Amino acid sequence: MKKIIFAVCLVVAVSLSVYGVAIASQTRVPATVGPSGQTVIIPEHAVEVAPHVFYLGEAIDPADGQMVRGYAFMLTAEAKTDSVNKPAKPVKPAVNTCYGFLASGAKWKTVENWVMNSSNPFAMDEMTVFNLLDRGINKWEDAANGVVGDGYGKNVVGAGSFTTEMLNADETAPDNMNEIYFGELEPGTIGVTIVWGVFGGAPKARELREWDQVYNTYYTWSAEASGVPDKMDFDNIATHELGHTMGLDDLYTDSCGQETMYGYGTEGETYKRDLNAGDVVGMASLYK
Numbered sequence: 168m169k170k171i172i173f174a175v176c177l178v179v180a181v182s183l184s185v186y187g188v189a190i191a192s193q194t195r196v197p198a199t200v201g202p203s204g205q206t207v208i209i210p211e212h213a214v215e216v217a218p219h220v221f222y223l224g225e226a227i228d229p230a231d232g233q234m235v236r237g238y239a240f241m242l243t244a245e246a247k248t249d250s251v252n253k254p255a256k257p258v259k260p261a262v263n264t265c266y267g268f269l270a271s272g273a274k275w276k277t278v279e280n281w282v283m284n285s286s287n288p289f290a291m292d293e294m295t296v297f298n299l300l301d302r303g304i305n306k307w308e309d310a311a312n313g314v315v316g317d318g319y320g321k322n323v324v325g326a327g328s329f330t331t332e333m334l335n336a337d338e339t340a341p342d343n344m345n346e347i348y349f350g351e352l353e354p355g356t357i358g359v360t361i362v363w364g365v366f367g368g369a370p371k372a373r374e375l376r377e378w379d380q381v382y383n384t385y386y387t388w389s390a391e392a393s394g395v396p397d398k399m400d401f402d403n404i405a406t407h408e409l410g411h412t413m414g415l416d417d418l419y420t421d422s423c424g425q426e427t428m429y430g431y432g433t434e435g436e437t438y439k440r441d442l443n444a445g446d447v448v449g450m451a452s453l454y455k
């Protein structure tokens with residue numbers, strides 16, 4: 168039995184990857200303003216199963232007592248000079264296979280609401296940021312029906328609520344709350360998405376159970392209508408991160424460079440705000 172679990176673990180590990188974000192020289196805003204949630208520290212027992220992807224271990228889902236596993240996707244700032252000024256390749260594959268899953272069949276089966284504390288030290292309007300995240304979810308929920316932006320999407324992750332309460336991303340066990348906030352992460356990591364779920368066993372039995380997302384106040388963020396050259400565009404990065412929330416994986420093939428789930432990005436980049444053909448096909452096939 169142990170052997171089987173280990174094998175499944177490896178398969179999941181191979182399918183997990185990271186969203187490497189290039190560093191450009193810029194002004195950093197130190198995280199001196201009160202964070203809207205607890206600092207995220209990857210626990211010592213966590214195992215890095217792929218570059219910047221940490222297996223957090225097994226834990227009991229308080230919702231039903233089932234055993235679940237957790238993974239943390241660190242958005243790591245990496246000096247990838249070749250991707251700084253050309254985040255997207257204007258190539259559309261003839262047949263779109265530009266999508267991947269965290270684990271085949273691992274998707275949301277129960278609608279759970281989420282909560283966001285969008286207070287931030289960047290003078291971004293909190294409701295604007297909250298609404299950007301909400302709209303980011305809508306983009307993916309529309310895509311679950313195979314369409315872009317019709318506003319009649321599947322209800323995949325429920326409704327969001329705005330809070331000023333301190334939130335806490337769950338690195339050791341899920342707590343039945345899906346929490347999003349700006350907080351302190353280690354320098355070099357621009358954000359993290361933690362997903363708990365059932366990733367092993369038969370694909371039909373797999374399921375996503377909880378997600379938490381933290382955006383690192385070490386970096387400077389913007390929520391403008393247009394991208395700001397030296398700032399992380401919240402809409403752009405959040406739309407990508409929300410793809411992980413839905414169960415989608417990063418892409419690194421050049422021919423998939425126009426996808427929101429393309430695994431490289433940088434400050435000022437905005438093209439990931441809009442889902443591309445592969446993102447939509449992937450989302451629709453996962454939730455069909």
Ligand SMILES: [Zn+2]
Pocket residue numbers: 184185186240407408411416417430
């Ligand atoms: Zn990613």
